[in-house]
Amino acid sequence: MSEDLWTPHALSDPEVSIPDGGEVVAGSVTLIIPTFNEAGNIDELLSRLADSLPAHLPCEVLFVDDSTDETPAVIEKAALDLPFRVSVLHRESATGGLGGAVVEGVLATGEERAGTDWIVVMDADLQHPPHLVPELVGEGERTGADLVVASRYIPGGSRAGLAGSYRIAVSRGATWLTKGLFPRALRGISDPMSGFFAMRRAVVTADALKPLGYKILLELAVRCRPAKVTEVPFVFQDRFRGESKSSAREGMRFLAHLAALRSATxxxxxxxxxxxxxxxxxxxxxxxxxxxxxxxxxxxxxxxxxxxxxxxxxxxxxxxxxxxxxxxxxxxxxxxxxxxxxxxxxxxxxxxxxxxxxxxxxxxxxxxxxxxxxxxxxxxxxxxxxxxxxxxxxxxxxxxxxxxx
Structure with missing residues (x-):
């Protein structure tokens, strides 16, 4: 990653007062949220995160942005009154798609956010409920897990937000395919297509990651091999605003990504x-x-x-x-x-x-x-x-x- 491909902008103070008089120390938990033209979702997303994140959870939100609209400006305006740090890492070249955006965010946690203990990855469209962020991290701390996946396919979870039988069939087919190709690496992961998860920063070998497309959890699980994995259920929500970025082209990139992972040895x-x-x-x-x-x-x-x-x-x-x-x-x-x-x-x-x-x-x-x-x-x-x-x-x-x- 070269520095001229992105410019980080701190949009709010990294240490701010919170109601109980303590301080938020940026770095313990970093939420990485990749965005591509999500201006209509930013205000609601940050508002729900502000309501959901407890004061005792040191947290920073890092948007990795590939947008061509006003998304960065909307983030800047929305971040002014939040009790946690918000930053934007804008990429001029969207190398690697959504997965590449997440990897650049992960690399940033090692370069400028060395105190990060947990990385939480989620989408900006509110299909991933923000109130589950503390539960993902808390489950990891309670169980000693290295990876905590928000799953639609365990009791209490649901894929309700998947629009139409076609997308449901594609998601299920992709899940069966990946679990068949990587039975050992995905043991204990019922939903390898989930884009909502928490992972200990210490187990992420960012330099070894070679993402292609949007299924970054699969990349992390196969290449980093976390020792212990656990899951929490979640209900996949409808998009708050905007349209899905899924396409036939992304499907082909996903298949190419599977082939690249499977042929790694x-x-x-x-x-x-x-x-x-x-x-x-x-x-x-x-x-x-x-x-x-x-x-x-x-x-x-x-x-x-x-x-x-x-x-x-x-x-x-x-x-x-x-x-x-x-x-x-x-x-x-x-x-x-x-x-x-x-x-x-x-x-x-x-x-x-x-x-x-x-x-x-x-x-x-x-x-x-x-x-x-x-x-x-x-x-x-x-x-x-x-x-x-x-x-x-x-x-x-x-x-x-x-x-x-």
């Missing part, structure tokens, strides 16, 4: 690489059928059709496996290297088969299978190292050479 990436390679047979064979039926000789048609499979594999690998590494090389450089490696696989496989049969006396089918496995492993390793080599590795190498010289 080398073994998972290798399995994904193999599955994508298998799927490449479909465009390959379809292109071969088209070319041969158009009258092309089968040998050049085989070579040309192989490129259709290569392009298909490249697009899926870019989107699902190495999305976070695409910035390390220009796209033309990446696809060129990938194509060379994919076609070199054909040149390597035939000599390997001949070696296994002629030198080691293997049967043709078993030799072919072994050659396929060998070239697959080599191609995966070469693709990861030569096409998607992280920039940090190259930087360290250059630094080491400079030091030695």
């Amino acid at each position: 080398p073994l998972a990436r290798m399995i994904g690489f193999g599955l994508i390679g298998l799927s490449g047979f479909v465009p390959n064979l379809f292109a071969l059928w088209l070319l041969t039926h158009a009258g092309m000789h089968y040998l050049p048609a085989e070579i040309a059709a192989n490129q259709a499979g290569v392009l298909w594999n490249f697009l899926l690998i870019e989107t699902l496996l190495f999305r976070d590494r695409r910035r390390h090389r220009h796209w033309a450089d990446r696809i060129g290297r990938f194509a060379v490696l994919a076609n070199a696989d054909l040149l390597l496989r035939i000599p390997l088969i001949a070696l296994f049969v002629g030198r080691f006396g293997m049967q043709v089918l078993s030799a072919t299978a072994l050659a396929l496995v060998t070239t697959f492993v080599l191609r995966f390793a070469a693709t990861e190292a030569l096409v998607y080599l992280p920039r940090t590795t190259r930087t360290r190498t250059r630094a080491a050479r400079t030091t030695r010289s």
